[in-house]
Amino acid sequence: MREQVVCKTTDLEPGEMLASYFGKQNVLICRTSDGEFYAFRNQCTHQGAPLDKGMVCGATTEESTPGDYHYCRKGEIIRCPWHGREFDIKNEGRMLANPDKKLPGFKLRIEDDEVIVYK
């Protein structure tokens, strides 16, 4: 089995993400608002933007109307920096607007204060 420490748990506050490497692959490590960690390929499925340059945000609810936005799921959505596609961190990196598409993910575990990605 191949594994690698990609960062420390203390490198990320809830609602943050950072870029790291697993071998030669650029990986995006995300920490959701509930403190859980996730790892995805750090490349948007659309035109390949580096997702770590985007933001971790929330989604709008169905009650939203033009000019009156209601937010939910703060700290659980990745927004691409180039054209704004949004990916659901807690749902396998699936695109909000098209759940059939998703970010390739990596297995991850925490040992002591180390975040480890493995195959």
Ligand code: FES
């Ligand atoms: S490259 Fe991410 S939305 Fe276009």
